[in-house]
Structures are given as structure tokens and as C-alpha cells.
Amino acid sequence: MSIISTVKLNKIYAEDTFPVHATNDISVNFEQGEFSAIVGPSGCGKTTLLNLLGGLETPTSGEVIIDSKIITNLKSNELTDFRLRNIGFVFQAYNLIPVLTARENVEFIMHLQNYNKDERNARVEELLTAVGLKDKFNKRPGELSGGEQQRVAVARALASKPKFILADEPTANLDSKSTYALLDIMETLNEKENMTFIFSTHDSRVMERARRLVSLDDGKIVNDETK
Amino acid sequence: MIFSIAWKNVWRNKLRSSIVIASIIIGLLGGILYLAFAKGMVQQQVSSAIHSEISNIQIHHPQFLINDEIQYIVTNPDDKVNAIRKIEGVAEATSRITSAAMASSAITGTGIFIKGINVEEEKQITNIHTLLIDGTYFDTKLRNPAIIGEKLAKKLNVKVRSKIVVTIQSASGDISYSAFRVAGIFKTSNSNFDLMNVFVKKQDLAYIIGIEDTQATEVAVLLNHNNLTTAASEKIATLFSEEISKEILVVRTWEDISPVLKMMNEMTIQYSMIFVIIILVALSFGIINTMLMAIMERVREIGMLMAIGMNKIQVFFMIMLETIFLSITGGVLGLALSWALVTILGISGIDLSAIAEGLNSMGYSSFVYPELDFVYYALIGSLVIVTAIFASIMPARKALRFNPAEAVRHDA
Ligand SMILES: Nc1ncnc2c1ncn2[C@@H]1O[C@H](COP(=O)(O)OP(=O)(O)OP(=O)(O)O)[C@@H](O)[C@H]1O
Ligand SMILES: [Mg+2]
Numbered sequence: 001m002s003i004i005s006t007v008k009l010n011k012i013y014a015e016d017t018f019p020v021h022a023t024n025d026i027s028v029n030f031e032q033g034e035f036s037a038i039v040g041p042s043g044c045g046k047t048t049l050l051n052l053l054g055g056l057e058t059p060t061s062g063e064v065i066i067d068s069k070i071i072t073n074l075k076s077n078e079l080t081d082f083r084l085r086n087i088g089f090v091f092q093a094y095n096l097i098p099v100l101t102a103r104e105n106v107e108f109i110m111h112l113q114n115y116n117k118d119e120r121n122a123r124v125e126e127l128l129t130a131v132g133l134k135d136k137f138n139k140r141p142g143e144l145s146g147g148e149q150q151r152v153a154v155a156r157a158l159a160s161k162p163k164f165i166l167a168d169e170p171t172a173n174l175d176s177k178s179t180y181a182l183l184d185i186m187e188t189l190n191e192k193e194n195m196t197f198i199f200s201t202h203d204s205r206v207m208e209r210a211r212r213l214v215s216l217d218d219g220k221i222v223n224d225e226t227k
Numbered sequence: 228m229i230f231s232i233a234w235k236n237v238w239r240n241k242l243r244s245s246i247v248i249a250s251i252i253i254g255l256l257g258g259i260l261y262l263a264f265a266k267g268m269v270q271q272q273v274s275s276a277i278h279s280e281i282s283n284i285q286i287h288h289p290q291f292l293i294n295d296e297i298q299y300i301v302t303n304p305d306d307k308v309n310a311i312r313k314i315e316g317v318a319e320a321t322s323r324i325t326s327a328a329m330a331s332s333a334i335t336g337t338g339i340f341i342k343g344i345n346v347e348e349e350k351q352i353t354n355i356h357t358l359l360i361d362g363t364y365f366d367t368k369l370r371n372p373a374i375i376g377e378k379l380a381k382k383l384n385v386k387v388r389s390k391i392v393v394t395i396q397s398a399s400g401d402i403s404y405s406a407f408r409v410a411g412i413f414k415t416s417n418s419n420f421d422l423m424n425v426f427v428k429k430q431d432l433a434y435i436i437g438i439e440d441t442q443a444t445e446v447a448v449l450l451n452h453n454n455l456t457t458a459a460s461e462k463i464a465t466l467f468s469e470e471i472s473k474e475i476l477v478v479r480t481w482e483d484i485s486p487v488l489k490m491m492n493e494m495t496i497q498y499s500m501i502f503v504i505i506i507l508v509a510l511s512f513g514i515i516n517t518m519l520m521a522i523m524e525r526v527r528e529i530g531m532l533m534a535i536g537m538n539k540i541q542v543f544f545m546i547m548l549e550t551i552f553l554s555i556t557g558g559v560l561g562l563a564l565s566w567a568l569v570t571i572l573g574i575s576g577i578d579l580s581a582i583a584e585g586l587n588s589m590g591y592s593s594f595v596y597p598e599l600d601f602v603y604y605a606l607i608g609s610l611v612i613v614t615a616i617f618a619s620i621m622p623a624r625k626a627l628r629f630n631p632a633e634a635v636r637h638d639a
Contacts, residue, residue, distance in 0.1 A: 047636060056534055056632045077538055084536025091534075094527040099235035104228075111228045112536055160536070 001068065002029035003164055003196055004053055009062035011048050011219075022048040024219035026062070030164070030198060035190045037199040037210035045219040046200035047168055053198065054087050054166045055079045067163060084112055088157025088165035092172045095153035096141040102128060102152045103137040109160045127155040131185050147178025151185060158189065164196035171203045183209050229541060233548035237556070240521065244553055247517045251557025251611075252564060254510045258503035259565035259607065260572075263597035265495045267573070271595055272416075273453070273481070273488055278354045279415040280424075281484050283456050284463060286446040289477045295327045297398050297436055297444065301476065304443035307467070311448055314462050316455035319351035322443035324432050329394040330375075330425060332383035339379065341393060341425045343432030343440075352449045355413050355426060362387035362411030371431050372410035376421025380412045387412065393425070398437040405435045456480045500606075507610055511618040518550045518622035526629055534631035543623045550619030551612075558611035562604055572597045 009026040012019045022045045030036060030053075038046045051057040052064055055071050063072045066086060074082060083089075096105045103124050110120045128137055131151040141149050150170055157165045167186075171179040187209060189195045199206055207213060215223035237244055277283055286307065291299035301307065304322035311320040324343035329336055346365050350356050355374060356364040365372050373391065375383075385391055389409045397403045407427060415421055433440035450459055460480045470476035482489040522529065533542060576594045 051632050054534070080533065080536055080538045083534065084538075089531075089535050091531060094531050097232060097528065097532070099232060099239060108228060108232075109535055112541070156535070 002065075003032045003034075003067060004198075005029040005065045006053070007063045007065070009049070009052055009064065010060045011045075011052060011057065012060045021219050023052065023059075026219070026221055028214060028221060028224070030196065032164075032196055033190070033194045034212060035187065035197050035210055036212035036214060037201050037206055038214045038216060039201060039207055040216035040222075042202070044216040046202075046216060048219075049216065050166050050168050050198070050200045054089060055083050084109070084160060086163045088160060088162035090150065090153045090157050090165060090167035090170045092169040095156070096149055098141050101138045101140055102133060102144065102148075102155075105141070105152055106156045106159050109156055113160060123159060124155075127158055128152070130158075130189070131155045132181070145178065147174050147181055150174065150178070150182050154182070154185060154189075158195070164198060167197060167199045169201055169203070170199065171201065171206055176205065179203070179205050229545050230548060233545050234552050236521075236545075236549050237552050243517060243521070247514060247553055248557040248560065250513055251510055251554065252561040254506045255558065255561030255607065255611070256565050256568065258499075258506045259562070259599065259604075260568060260597065261502060262496070262499040262603060263565075263569040263573070263599040264577070264595060265499045266599055266603075267595045267597040269492045269495045270598060273492060275416045276485060276488055277449075277453065277481055279358065280353070280417070280420055281481050282352055282447040283450040283453060283481055284448040284460050285479050285484055286448075286463070286467075287444065287477055287479070288475055291444050292477070297324075297326060297396070297438065300438075300442050300444055301446055302470070304446055305441060307446055310466055311446070311463055314459055314466075316450050316452070316459050318449045318451050319348065320446060320448045321345050321348040321352050322429075323349075323445045323447060324429055324436065324438070324440075324443055325445050326395055326432070326436065328425075330379065330383065331392045331394070332385050332389065334384045335382065336394075337379070337382055337422075339393075339425050340423050341395065341427060341432060343427055343429035345429050349426075352447055355415075358413040358415055359411045360414045362409065364411055365428065367408075367410045369408040369410055371405065371407040371427065373407040374411040374413060374426040375409055376418075376424055377412055377414040378418050378422035379425070380409065382422065385409055393435075395435060397435070403435055407431075453481075456482075503607060504610065507614045511614045514550060514554055514615075514618040515621050518546070518553070518618070519625060521549070522546060522622055522626050529626055529629050530631050533629065539627050542626055546623040546626045547616075547619040550622055551615045554611065554615035554618060558608065558615070562608055562611075566604060569597050569599050 006026055006028050009023050010021070011023045012021050026049060038049055040046055048057065052059050055064070055074070059072060063070050065071070071079065071082060097108065100108060106124045106127055107120050110123065115123070125137075128134065131154055133148060133151055133155070136144060136148060141152070144152065153170075154165070171182060174182065183206065186197055190197055199210065201207065212226040213223070214221060286301055288299035288301055290296070301322070308320045308322055311317055322345065326341050328339050328341040330339045350364075359374070360377060362374075364374065369388065375385075375391070380386070383391060387409050390406050391409065393405050393407055395403055395405070413421065430440040433442065448459070448463070450456060457480065460478050464471060464478045467476050467478070471478070529542060573596050576596045578594055
């Protein structure tokens with residue numbers, strides 16, 4: 001059974017003059033352990049699709065089913081709680097709380113989930129070590145490079161023990177070295193822990209590594225290939 | 228953790244937060260200094276009225292207060308004075324003969340209030356003997372010595388040793404004229420009092436009026452502290468309850484004697500509090516504005532927090548706390564600084580002699596010692612908290628309207 005599936009997903013942004021069909025009848029499934037990328041030209045609807053999958057936006061019509069639960073019907077506060085407990089997010093930017101250290105940023109989401117202090121400490125150290133930031137626990141985002149910040153975001157996304165991680169252009173602001181470092185970390189997590197990753201990207205370095213590419217154009221899936 | 232994030236967020240934009248905090252401090256300093264100054268001024272006035280004019284408590288025949296006639300005396304005044312002295316908190320008591328009269332010099336005449344006093348006892352009650360600007364306090368060989376106020380001396384155009392003629396109604400109902408010599412001239416902080424009051428020896432006045440000098444129309448009581456007034460006046464009233472029920476005696480506190488003084492005291496504080504509240508309302512708009520700016524700069528960050536699973540209550544609470552921390556930091560510093568300044572000024576005093584002429588005529592002293600009871604700091608502190616909560620609601624509500632999807636859309 002698929003971890004995520006969508007049924008005829010439509011999102012229409014009703015702009016004043018003419019409506020934008022950002023996703024058009026998208027039906028797609030993602031399985032546990034995938035390392036997939038949603039690709040396509042700018043404005044094709046990648047972010048919109050990812051937001052719909054993550055319950056950040058509500059579709060105009062259609063359904064998003066996560067782990068056999070139809071999230072499209074959830075109320076706003078139920079959806080927030082669902083995201084907290086089931087989905088890890090990594091965004092292109094503004095991932096972290098600037099006033100908190102790397103450690104506190106990761107701890108924060110576990111705090112929202114009411115983990116106790118010992119559990120939090122143990123897991124934060126484990127995760128930050130896993131993303132290669134063993135010696136940067138107490139650095140604030142402003143003191144970290146872009147790549148390091150994204151790695152903290154990955155650690156934070158994992159901290160909540162999500163079913164899968166959605167990453168919207170996670171490498172868009174990174175140089176090659178940081179991009180490969182981040183991809184290595186995510187790939188390792190994918191292989192070792194069977195963590196599901198779904199990216200949106202137009203970064204060829206990400207596309208190379210992704211094992212499945214879902215190509216969008218004008219809100220429609222035009223190609224879906226698994227390598 | 229939300230507390231700690233909110234506290235740290237306050238210091239993200241140090242300059243902006245410092246400006247808000249500074250404005251709260253200045254607002255509170257202004258409001259509290261004004262309040263303390265006003266309070267110091269009325270306290271000064273109350274205290275100077277008590278010490279040079281009315282004492283804490285006075286006893287009369289109730290009819291005397293209406294008619295001023297010498298037949299309405301306080302019976303056995305010496306026994307009463309002795310009994311009152313035994314009451315706890317009483318510094319001294321004395322009896323007087325008082326009467327309305329007319330004082331004239333070669334130039335003019337004016338209505339006065341003449342007080343026949345026990346010269347030595349009176350020193351313990353009123354401070355007139357310390358306020359002499361010329362002459363002596365009855366330390367003279369002159370016959371019928373009188374101590375008069377500066378304003379009266381000016382009006383009558385008299386000096387020490389000058390003669391004044393006092394016209395007064397005697398016990399038999401006749402009008403009598405008697406010559407007094409000015410022995411000393413005093414100046415209190417109330418120039419109206421200085422115009423109206425003449426002190427003479429009790430036995431001299433008794434002789435003119437034609438009564439025994441052991442009689443009295445008034446007993447005045449000075450207490451060790453003004454806040455003992457109510458308790459002491461109740462004890463005195465129980466002591467003489469029989470005469471009070473026969474309606475031949477009344478016990479009045481300074482507040483009864485000078486209701487205007489009491490009212491001014493209360494009104495000044497009320498008006499000053501309104502002033503403080505206006506300052507707080509103005510400050511709250513500044514706080515709201517700053518917080519709205521602060522969250523509008525963080526649309527994406529707040530959206531991200533909502534996206535990863537921070538719920539609306541938590542977001543609302545976090546922004547509210549930020550506003551409250553900001554306001555309360557300013558409030559605590561403002562209260563502390565105000566307290567320090569009021570304490571310092573309360574010891575050193577503020578010299579208003581430049582404008583003292585006008586103040587004196589209203590009964591104020593030219594030196595003002597600001598003072599403010601702890602309750603007012605507590606009250607203003609709670610008002611700051613109320614203001615903080617009030618100011619925190621709008622920015623927090625605004626933050627709730629943000630959309631988690633904003634976080635993802637970099638161009639949003
Ligand atoms: N809030 C919105 N209101 C109106 N139109 C929107 C809104 N968000 C997105 N769109 C439109 O929907 C379409 C799809 O946008 P989306 O952001 O999903 O594209 P994308 O593939 O992520 O593009 P990019 O590669 O530039 O990030 C675009 O035409 C965009 O202009
Ligand atoms: Mg996008």
C-alpha cells in the first residue's frame with residue numbers, strides 16, 4: 001500500500017482576472033522508502049503539489065491520502081497536529097528559528113510533541129551527529145553556512161519521527177559541495193532507515209541522485225520514470 | 228521553550244526593542260514623577276496645615292462652630308487636655324480661646340481670627356514660633372503682646388512694637404476695643420492664613436472677653452503621625468461620648484475641619500492617575516505598532532513554524548508573550564527608575580522658590596518632597612500588565628492569519 005496517494009488533485013488559484021490551474025487532475029502514488037523528485041519548469045506546479053501532499057494547502061478538488069487517512073477532510077488544527085506527527089519538512093529557506101541554536105531548533109519540534117528532556121537530548125545529539133554537525137550543536141543559524149542550515153533542517157525534520165520528508169528545492173541556495181554533502185546525508189538516511197524523501201527541484205544534481213522523477217508541466221504529470 | 232523563544236525574539240532587533248522599552252521607561256518616569264510630585268505637594272500642604280494651623284484633631288462646642296459666640300465653650304478644658312494626653316499616639320494637646328474679631332491700625336482695619344493660647348504648650352502643637360520673620364515669640368515686656376502674620380502686617384502696615392486695636396464681642400455681648408502690641412511676625416506657607424490669624428496670650432484674651440482664663444472654646448490635639456488620626460479621634464470620642472450625645476461637644480479631624488484639603492488631596496491623586504493611564508494608552512499604541520512591524524518581518528518564519536506543526540494557540544501565545552515580555556521589561560525598569568528617582572527627590576526635595584510666591588498663596592510650600600506609597604507602584608505595575616496584555620492581542624491575532632504555505636513560497 002502506498003504511503004501517499006492522490007486522487008484527481010486540482011488546485012485552482014482564483015486570480016482576479018483569470019484562474020490558474022496549478023495542479024490539474026493529478027493522481028500519483030508514493031511508496032515507503034522512495035527517494036523521488038518532482039521536476040519541471042518554473043511555475044509548473046511543483047511547490048503546489050508538494051504543499052498539497054504536506055497538508056499545507058487544501059485542494060480545490062480531489063483527495064490526498066496518507067497512510068490510508070484522507071487528510072483533505074481534516075480541520076485546520078487537526079491538520080496541524082497531523083503534520084507535526086507525520087510529516088517532515090525541509091524548505092528552500094527560512095527553515096530555522098534564528099534565535100535558537102542548532103540543538104534547540106531540532107529540540108523544538110520534539111518539544112511540540114511532548115518528548116521528555118532525556119529523550120530529546122539523546123535524539124538531538126544522534127541526529128545532529130548523523131548530519132555531520134557534531135561540533136556545531138550550539139551555533140545559531142546565522143553562524144552556520146547555508147548547507148549546514150539545511151542539514152539542521154533535515155535533522156529537525158527527522159526529529160519528529162515522520163512517515164516521510166517533503167523537501168521543496170532544498171539545494172536551491174547551495175553550492176555544489178554543500179549540495180552533495182546534503183544529498184549524501186539524505187541518501188544515507190534513505191538507505192539505512194528506509195526514510196521516504198520527496199523533493200521538488202530543478203537542480204540537476206538532485207535529479208541525478210533521485211531514483212524516480214515525476215515530471216510536471218502546466219500542472220499535469222507529463223512523465224513518471226523510475227531509474 | 229515557547230517562553231524562552233519569545234524572550235529571545237524580544238532581543239532580535241535590539242535597537243527597536245530598546246526604543247520601545249525606553250519609551251515605556253520615560254512614560255512611566257513622567258507619569259510617576261508627576262504623581263509623586265503632586266502627592267508630595269498636597270502632603271506638604273496637609274502637613275503644613277496640620278502643623279501651623281489646624282492640628283490633627285480639634286474639639287469644640289458644636290454651636291461655636293456655627294455662631295462663634297463665646298458662650299459656647301468646651302467644659303473643663305484642662306481635664307480634657309490631661310485625659311487626651313494619656314491617649315496613645317498623642318504628642319500634645321492644648322486649650323485655646325478663639326474668636327472672630329476685627330484688627331485695625333492707623334491705616335485700615337480687617338476681619339481676623341484671634342487665638343488666645345497657652346504660650347508654652349502651643350509650641351508643642353503649632354510651629355508658629357519657628358516661623359517668625361521678625362520679633363520674638365512672646366518674649367517681650369510689651370503689654371498685650373500679639374503675634375501676627377506677615378500678610379496682615381503688610382495690610383495694616385505695622386511692624387514689631389506697633390499698636391493694633393482689636394475689636395471683639397465680650398461675654399456680656401458688648402463690643403470692646405483693646406490695644407495689642409505686635410511682638411512677632413510669622414510667615415507660614417499659606418498666605419491666607421497669615422492674613423487671618425492673630426495669636427495672643429490666653430489670659431490677655433480671657434480678660435478682654437471677660438471670662439476665666441481656665442475656660443476655652445477649643446482644644447487642639449497633635450499626634451505623632453497623621454495616619455493615627457482616625458484611631459485617636461475615635462478614642463477621644465469614646466472618652467467624651469456623654470457630652471457628644473448631649474450635643475455640647477464635637478471631635479473633628481483635620482479632614483472634617485478642612486474638607487477642601489481632603490478633597491484636593493484625593494482629587495490630585497485621581498487626576499494624576501488619569502494622566503498615568505493616558506500615558507499607558509499612548510504607550511500601548513507604540514507597542515502594538517512595533518510588534519506588528521516585528522511580526523510582518525517574520526511572515527515566512529511564522530508560516531514555517533505553523534507548517535512544521537506549531538498550532539494556532541501556541542503561535543498566538545508566543546507572540547503574546549513577546550509583547551508582554553517587551554512591555555514588562557520596560558515596565559519593571561520604568562518602575563524601578565521612578566522609585567529610585569522619587570526616593571532621591573523625596574530626600575533632597577525640589578526647590579520651587581522661583582515660582583513660590585504664587586504657590587504660597589495657594590497654601591503650598593516652596594520646597595516639595597515628592598513621595599509615593601508602595602500601593603501606587605503596585606497599582607501602576609498592574610496597569611502596565613493590563614496594558615501589555617491589551618497590546619499583545621492585536622499582533623498575536625495578526626500572526627494567526629498567516630498561511631503555512633507562505634513559508635514554502637520563497638517569493639511570497
Ligand atoms: N498563492 C497563489 N496565488 C495565485 N497563483 C499562484 C499562487 N501560488 C502559485 N500560483 C501559481 O500557480 C502556478 C504554480 O506555482 P508553483 O509555485 O507550484 O510552481 P513551481 O513549479 O513551484 O515553480 P518554481 O519552480 O518557480 O518554484 C504558478 O503559475 C504560480 O504563479
Ligand atoms: Mg516552487
